[in-house]
Amino acid sequence: MHDIEVVINGERTKRRVDARKTLADFVREDCALTGTHLGCEHGVCGACTVLVDGEAVRACLMFAVQVDGGEVTTVEGLGGPDGALSPVQDAFRSEHGLQCGFCTPGFVVTVTAFLRDTPNPSETEIREALSGNICRCTGYQGIVKAVQRAAGDAP
Amino acid sequence: MKPAPFEYHAPETRADALALLAEHGDDAKALAGGQSLVPILAMRLTRFAHLVDLNRVDDLQGVTRENGTLVVGAMTRQRTMEQADDVPLLVRATPLVGHFQIRNRGTVGGSLAHADPASEYPAVALALDAEFDLASAGETRRVAAADFFLGTWTTAAAPDELLVAARFPVWGADAGFAVVEVARRHGDFALAGAVCAVAPDRAALSLFGVASTPVRCQAAEAALLAGAPPADVAAEAVRDLAPADDIHASTATRVRIAHTVVARAVTKAREDARA
Numbered sequence: 001m002h003d004i005e006v007v008i009n010g011e012r013t014k015r016r017v018d019a020r021k022t023l024a025d026f027v028r029e030d031c032a033l034t035g036t037h038l039g040c041e042h043g044v045c046g047a048c049t050v051l052v053d054g055e056a057v058r059a060c061l062m063f064a065v066q067v068d069g070g071e072v073t074t075v076e077g078l079g080g081p082d083g084a085l086s087p088v089q090d091a092f093r094s095e096h097g098l099q100c101g102f103c104t105p106g107f108v109v110t111v112t113a114f115l116r117d118t119p120n121p122s123e124t125e126i127r128e129a130l131s132g133n134i135c136r137c138t139g140y141q142g143i144v145k146a147v148q149r150a151a152g153d154a155p
Numbered sequence: 156m157k158p159a160p161f162e163y164h165a166p167e168t169r170a171d172a173l174a175l176l177a178e179h180g181d182d183a184k185a186l187a188g189g190q191s192l193v194p195i196l197a198m199r200l201t202r203f204a205h206l207v208d209l210n211r212v213d214d215l216q217g218v219t220r221e222n223g224t225l226v227v228g229a230m231t232r233q234r235t236m237e238q239a240d241d242v243p244l245l246v247r248a249t250p251l252v253g254h255f256q257i258r259n260r261g262t263v264g265g266s267l268a269h270a271d272p273a274s275e276y277p278a279v280a281l282a283l284d285a286e287f288d289l290a291s292a293g294e295t296r297r298v299a300a301a302d303f304f305l306g307t308w309t310t311a312a313a314p315d316e317l318l319v320a321a322r323f324p325v326w327g328a329d330a331g332f333a334v335v336e337v338a339r340r341h342g343d344f345a346l347a348g349a350v351c352a353v354a355p356d357r358a359a360l361s362l363f364g365v366a367s368t369p370v371r372c373q374a375a376e377a378a379l380l381a382g383a384p385p386a387d388v389a390a391e392a393v394r395d396l397a398p399a400d401d402i403h404a405s406t407a408t409r410v411r412i413a414h415t416v417v418a419r420a421v422t423k424a425r426e427d428a429r430a
Binding site for chain 2: 002018020025041043046049056058060062066110114128131132
């Protein structure tokens with residue numbers, strides 16, 4: 001077992017974890033942050049995407065012990081403290097960027113990091129950025145439109 | 156879908172990492188970005204008693220220029236290679252490596268050492284005659300890319316050796332470069348891909364996804380350098396190929412795709428050289 005100290009969604013926390021516990025299982029089981037979803041658990045679907053030290057990564061492809069001393073932001077950390085939706089979340093709602101919602105946390109975290117780094121993306125850049133996240137029910141049209149809206153281009 | 160238990164080590168220096176690998180030998184595995192190793196562990200395709208995490212080892216990261224060579228530290232993140240302007244083939248290959256979330260974690264050395272035959276960097280290294288520095292607790296040796304890739308997921312590195320840096324030759328400004336692949340979905344492993352570099356006095360061509368290692372196409376390089384039409388270069392490149400027949404594509408399909416990607420890469424590289 002390893003003692004780790006991590007800042008999750010702005011809150012410092014100390015935990016004891018098994019070396020083999022993935023970051024995804026850690027945030028869900030140890031931190032009760034179940035907004036991070038697990039789809040494939042081998043890095044294909046993108047549902048578990050979180051920010052580690054600001055960068056979007058697959059939480060299923062890291063071990064919790066590896067974020068010792070670091071910062072993690074999950075989908076729960078993106079909205080306002082009063083529960084207000086972030087601009088990306090709001091745009092997903094406006095443009096019907098979600099249906100069942102299972103893949104949505106991964107998309108929202110991915111898009112949040114993408115728009116921070118690419119504030120005025122082309123549609124091609126948007127589709128490229130979304131290519132690592134799989135949605136099986138909404139369809140990608142609404143998701144692309146949501147990214148365009150969040151970037152300030154109301155479709 | 157959970158890894159078997161292992162003992163986790165997080166050395167902070169290269170020397171400590173090498174000492175751990177020397178101590179545990181076959182029972183230990185170096186953990187770089189983890190974008191291939193972690194899923195393999197999670198699916199229990201393999202297990203190791205010890206994982207030596209290299210993510211806190213500072214002296215394995217970073218890119219330096221030594222005369223005509225770009226030296227890439229093994230733990231340099233793939234995303235960094237989008238700006239590796241000295242070696243345009245790395246810049247062109249990088250967007251094809253997984254997705255951006257993968258490239259944020261994945262490393263250059265990890266991809267090379269993992270040696271998946273369908274991955275891009277090994278084919279780039281082979282085409283450019285790159286060299287790898289392999290370190291163990293006792294010594295460091297330099298191995299040519301052509302001698303490094305032995306088979307699927309198999310390299311010339313011994314269990315106690317660590318790939319610490321990759322050395323990519325820098326070509327002149329008169330050269331043109333292209334990396335072209337066909338995958339079922341963007342970011343998936345390629346069914347076949349081609350790496351092409353062409354300059355007035357030299358040419359390089361390699362394929363990936365068509366054999367258990369990346370493949371250098373020397374006869375096709377001669378045709379490429381002689382100015383042969385792209386289709387003729389492609390015909391030469393696929394002449395002796397016998398890719399596996401698997402669930403993703405039949406042998407015939409892969410050969411046909413290989414032909415297509417070579418022809419496209421030759422055209423693009425020549426355009427790039429003229430630009």
